[in-house]
Amino acid sequence: MENPLQADCGSCFGLCCVALPFSASADFATDKDAGKPCSNLRTDFRCGIHTRLRQSGFSGCTVYDCFGAGQQVSQITFGGTDWRQAPETAAQMFAVFPVVRQLHELLRYLTEALTLRPARSVHADIRRQLAETERLAGLGPDDLEKLDVAAHRQQVNEVLLRTSELVRAGAGAAGRKKDRRGADLMGARLKGADLRGVSLRGAYLIAADLTGADLRLADLIGADLRDANLSGADLTGAIFVTQPQLNAAKGDAATRLPKELNRPAHWS
Template identity: 80%
Template sequence: MAGVDDQRDDRALRADCESCFGLCCVALTLSASADFAIDKKAGTPCSNLRTDFRCGIHTRLRQSGFPGCTVYDCFGAGQQVSQVTFGGTDWRRAPETASQMFAVFPVVRQLHELLRYLTEALTLRPARALHVELRRLLEETERLTGLGPDALEKLDVATHRQDVNVLLLRTSDLVRRDAGSKTKDRKKNRRGADLVGARLGGADLKGADLRGAYLIAADLTGADLRLADLIGADLRDADLAGADLTGSIFLTQPQLNAAKGDRSTRLPPGLTRPAHWS
């Protein structure tokens, strides 16, 4: 599905914790639940954050009651904010930057997530008619990530996200149509559907629209999810054992990390089998 002329280096969209000031461990709110063992307010450092900005229980997060941390991905926003937006000055040495740094981080994280989707869209041959528009929005999104702290804090990222989403929807339609999926096929048009705990083992979901679908704890064992649109789908505890996700679009590593699977689960290129899978 990838176009030779549209390959891009996506290393900047992968978290580099060594270059980050532990922003996800401070800027975000944690609520005691099955995902997090503690309550923590936004702007308050997690009790497990060390002075070198590393997690003190990184190798045993799941065993310690923090599985939610293992499925989080900033898409490289942490190092962007730490090293570019704030020029390598951390919030401990310069506490006057802390509140703004923590406010800017979620904004840049959204922009980097959009960059991740746009970069993938540019590799999809069925959507090549949209590549000029996709490149334009990609370049505009990259420009926005380079803004200063004041501009980023005021940025209307929701409006920009909506503009990108319109183009991603068109991309999805072209890819799934190329797979033989019909947009009016009710069985495969499950956008935003409540499929919590659904029994979909062995289901033919090739080219399905599962954008934003709630697939929490769904049985997807052996399901055909080739070329399915999975952007924003909630796959927490979904069983993907033996499922075929080859060529599925807009699937991210955090979604896989939140799901269950096994060695027979087939994944798209660029994504890795989570360590906790059987």
């Protein structure tokens, strides 16, 4: 069965290539305004340089994931009518896409939370938030455009925090005593560090040296792992890690990953 939280670019109207802005940087070769199609977007909504994005200076595209929001907005919210066929829908479609993307990201975390046995005492709350998030994601474009998604994120975050605490308790005192939420660890030397069960929610780990680090049962929700070196690191059982986070990092054949995630092709 097709995973609705996995991007299906063939069923999307190139929304991430149009709706979102980017600036010339190490991640993108050029500037692009929100609502303006990328110069590499073809008339069939496919990327003209998909197989050579990194070589062409668009590595940022290779680490982006809409969590299935693209096909949801294209095929369900707007009923399969694309913004080129109906230009009058374009502005609203581009405004709704980031909202649904946030909701689908929350669905991704809530779905994972239901698989975590140490958090079974809060599974009923997780299911309620999951059902509500699915309902919101299925709203029409007018309602989605007006949705206070930040308020809903806060509600979901409460149950995800409880989930994290229950799971990380299994790592023992080492994990419970350290809370590095939002910590600035850019370029930090954490080679071989014992980070078992540590909360790294939203931490800035850009270019951090995590070679051989023990990240088992660590909470990595929202952690910025761009160019972080995960070579030989152990992420077994780490929670709320996403494929885009791994795609943005560096690693090797010795990096141990949660079983549901794939080793990025560009890793050594």
